[in-house]
Amino acid sequence: MFVRIVKMRFHEDKIEAFLTNFEAVKQHIRNFEGNQFLELYQDKNDQCIFFTYSYWENxxxxxxxxxxxxxxxxxxYTKTLFSDKPEAWSLDRLVSLV
Structure with a gap:
């Protein structure tokens, strides 16, 4: 399993536009061949920071x-809403406990 984490910071007045667009495209991303999982998180302390977690076959x-x-x-579209450069990490999942 291959994990991709992307950290994005948006202009505060662009958050709603991002969320509206994410709602419209999330199923397309999730159903893209090879995608196994998709989640969106918002930082508890800074409402302008979001993370996507996606799991890929490889x-x-x-x-x-x-x-x-x-x-x-x-x-x-998404990058036009950023207030800072996004960061991304590619990871191999080693252990998962559920």
Missing amino acids: EQALENYRNSILFNEVWS
């Missing part, structure tokens, strides 16, 4: 998404 599945029309449309 790195190639994420790369396929990142090279897709869907990603291009989502990211092209």
